[in-house]
Amino acid sequence: MSAGFPPGGLPLDALPTPALLVDRARMEANLAAMAGSIGAAGVALRPHFKTSKCLAVARRQLAHGAIGFTCATPAEVRLLQDAGVEDVLWAHQPVGPAKVAFAVRALARGGLTIALDSLEVAVPLSDAAASSGVTVPFVLEVDTGLHRAGVDPDRAVETAGALCALPALEMRGVLTHEGHLAAHGPDRPGLEAAGDLAGRTLAQVAEALRAAGHECSLVSVGSTPGATSAPFAAGVTEARPGTYVYFDANQVGLGSAGIDQCAQTVLTRVTSAQRPGTVIIDAGIKAMSSDSVATAGSLGVVCDAEGGPLDGVEFAGGNEEHGYLTGPGTAGLRVGDLLRVVPNHACGTTNMWSELYFADGGRAVERHPIRARY
Structure with a gap:
């Protein structure tokens, strides 16, 4: 565990976003x-x-x-x-x-x-x-x-x-x-x-x-x-x-796993909802894998804070620090809402991050470094 991380962990809501989570x-x-x-x-x-x-x-x-x-x-x-x-x-x-x-x-x-x-x-x-x-x-x-x-x-x-x-x-x-x-x-x-x-x-x-x-x-x-x-x-x-x-999400598309087996998610918040049908989150392409050969068809599967997929919400694209969520399901999202995204490609997403949090029961319970990155 990284030095300085609280022994009892933190609620996910207390983490800075975006953050890389692993459901332990x-x-x-x-x-x-x-x-x-x-x-x-x-x-x-x-x-x-x-x-x-x-x-x-x-x-x-x-x-x-x-x-x-x-x-x-x-x-x-x-x-x-x-x-x-x-x-x-x-x-x-x-x-x-x-x-x-x-x-x-x-x-x-x-x-x-x-x-x-x-x-x-x-x-x-x-x-x-x-x-x-x-x-x-x-x-x-x-x-x-x-x-x-x-x-x-x-x-x-x-x-x-x-x-x-x-x-x-x-x-x-x-x-x-x-x-x-x-x-x-x-x-x-x-x-x-x-x-x-x-x-x-x-x-x-x-x-x-x-x-x-x-x-x-x-x-x-x-x-x-x-x-x-x-x-x-x-x-x-x-x-x-x-x-x-x-x-x-790629492995889900290939039938290798179900969405409920995906352990890696990017924790993110809605930061803007200015235009109907689109909201902006603080996880852009620097927080995700933008793998162009992804079978997922998007940057990832958008889920609620508990990890359940959201209907009618697609992660269509992004800039460096902004992610664009589109679709009818975005009408229910508000600025500040906490979301989790199952990335299209776990390996590429890992390489974007310097640390990850093990999550358990809605809390971040450990923090660990990611090393040997490009």
Whole structure:
């Protein structure tokens, strides 16, 4: 808990707005549910840290059985290593002298695995690691449909052979991010089928690598939409969901969660009601994620102070410090009214904030820093 925060907490009405809230009971339920379902799949759980960037949340994930964490940035890796987390996967290509140098330092501390997908990425890291006497445990990133980073499945064996021929590199397995599942929108059966295919594709790549003589004990899939399908494919050993800790309006739209499972909200107040059909709140785009590929269709779901969605109110857009709520439901809103907004994208929203409040029973009961932000 941050120094100076009242031991008994504060009523939400007493907090300055906007403020970032995490419903502690909902978060705990989300953590328990994912740990149970991933455990039922017989695979390990390695959450993505980017969703919370908060050590207080990470400790709760570890308490629910997470084996370690996935990271995207050097700052996230450093924060977790400094906190004593002994198993970290850096699922982003370390390109450029600064990132290569950081990778070598972080590898020397132990407990770090790095994702690679090409010789162009691997050669500078291999050279630096060999010069420093450091080994680079790595996973080969495989593209199972997102078409972002990752080698095509039919080139995996060739690429793995080239990487393993470099000094200081030690292959552990394969990794994919099935982020393309979001393209299925509310078509949950289609999304589930695509997730199953991603898991099976990665497992088949792992089998081909083993047949070629490569170590491939780690077969890692990762996404919240895919957490009910990809980890259940035979041969998958690890799942890396991130957003599940809070969920968000995008995940509601994808059928991954109900609105009553969304733990992250932005507390805000109505600050102006000058024009019929529109009111202004003090949470603008600097308080939210303005993710342009959001499936939520808005900046978030507007709720009352208790977290119940408001009918006929849409968060249509915003400026830096002003949010525009529109629709017939705004007629019932007055200046000073306290509202909560479920963001369209929890991870992007987290990165906008320096601290969060755990909320319980209408009170803010703890305050914790958010770190490793851009």
